[in-house]
Amino acid sequence: MISAWSADDVRAAEEPLLAAGAPLMARASFALATQVLADLRARRRHVRGARAALLVGAGNNGGDTLHAGAVLARRGVAVTAVLTAERVHGEGLAALRGAGGRVVELAAAPDRAPAVAAEVSAADVVLDGLLGIGARGALRGPAADLVTELTAVVGMESAEHDRSGSADSIPTAAGGVTAGAGRPWVVAVDLPSGIGVDDGTLPGPVLAADRTVTFGVAKPGLLLPPAARVVGEVTVVDIGLEPVGPPAVRRLEAADVAVSWPVPGPSDHKYTRGLVGLVAGTATYPGAAVLAASAAVRTGTGMVRYRGSEPVARTVLAARPEVVTATGRVQAWVVGPGVPTTRDRDDPADDGQHDRGRGALAVARGDLPGMPYGPVPAVVDAGGLPLLGETSPPWFVLTPHAGELAGLLRSRGEDVHRDDVEAAPLRWARRAHELTGATVLLKGGVTVVAGTEGAWAQADAPGWLATAGAGDVLAGILGTMLAARATDVVERPALAAEVAAAAALVHGSAAERANPGGPVAALDVAEAVPGTVSTLLGLR
């Protein structure tokens, strides 16, 4: 698990250490320099003679960068520091000068930004030390001008990445470690300057990094979209910080999902494994029912009970003969894939699914007196979302994409559109959780989950997963995972979010497994789930 703490929590953790005289900046800058030297060695045979450009802001982030620059200069790297503020970290500057580093004072001559950007773009490595956890809003002043020029000169914002990673690093949304030929390797110091440290927004120009060396613990903005796309490979270096309190954002790794996966034992039978009830698909969208049912079956449910019109049920059974249409006990409901999102009760296109969906959600809430089968968890997707009541329990997991989330929020009085959600996914997923009470899984390149305790951000999926029907597959996977732990999920409000994050990991990993590095169809993703799960379980 990767855990990220807010800037305030990091500062609170630093305080006692600094008061006790712990040399945090020395630790941070030495670890940074060591990583940069390793990257230089990996990219060019000799460190000596390499050129490094330091982008230096007013605060301690610039201080870290200057001290690291001094270490590089002593190893024979030609180091130039570009100072974007009139006053920068004094000791750091003295150390760099003492080691033979060169200094360009951009703050004193801001109109030189284009020329300085051209020089910086010719370096082998750029260290972005403009802003760290003290960032407030978009980059301003000479720092903003410089980054804007740099991204224009070498197109750094569209850095090419592959998906490779290494053991001590966080694989990220953009993945990998390859800078494009002819442009410098960009290392962000603590975080790419100008990202929203706590919310992952991109309020202004940001230099996309190939690697982020972050100190102590990860920061939320490194895990959250859209900023997660510009952090490159994240390396967390230990400087002795121990934040107290829960992390703000977490990311599950494969091993975490492996340990909590319920493996059936000799005394299990299909009813103890968890049954998934599925209200999905209509005559217009029968495929959604097939995809969700296939995914639920392939994730290892005890049984899928399908609820829908007769012709769609026949289609589902033709694809998955394991599915049952008889009514009976269900441990988790999946409501809404392939169901129209209209709220019109008389819409003939709904094939009766709105009524079935309302009934299923009432059972899942535990609303029906005398019904022995609730409360149980529910996945509420697509056409299920408009069926929700005023408030929902946290064991309801809503699975909208950005457009659906905007619609849900508008229906509750927020003036918000898809673009707003994409610009600040965590903010709006949280808002939807506050307004509905439900756990909210917001789908996207990085999937964000907001529940009763903190948030999760999963970056497991290749871009190829953005294909029709992939969301239906996620709904089926999540339905099976919730059904397997139904009682715990209803009893522990925070668990639904963790299971939802785990489902996003399984979904993204199955997409990668279905066809590594190439296109996938939604059904391929469902078909790849059993192999994905057995690989995960091999990590136990």
Ligand SMILES: NC(=O)C1=CN([C@@H]2O[C@H](COP(=O)(O)OP(=O)(O)OC[C@H]3O[C@@H](n4cnc5c(N)ncnc54)[C@H](O)[C@@H]3O)[C@@H](O)[C@H]2O)[C@@H](O)CC1
């Ligand atoms: N506290 C410590 O001893 C440690 C801090 N460390 C480093 O220190 C960093 C935090 O240092 P600071 O608190 O000095 O903060 P920053 O280095 O992030 O800089 C804050 C400064 O930048 C200016 N600023 C803020 N927002 C701006 C914007 N949008 N555009 C332009 N200028 C802006 C502010 O006026 C302020 O002077 C961490 O990210 C980390 O790199 C590490 O050395 C570890 C130890």
Ligand SMILES: Nc1ncnc2c1ncn2[C@@H]1O[C@H](COP(=O)(O)OP(=O)(O)O)[C@@H](O)[C@H]1O
């Ligand atoms: N850029 C992307 N990279 C990786 N995965 C993505 C990307 N965009 C979307 N996805 C994933 O693809 C799935 C699409 O779901 P959805 O939009 O509901 O499609 P559908 O309704 O056709 O099934 C979601 O799981 C989402 O997280």
Ligand SMILES: [K+]
């Ligand atoms: K930085």
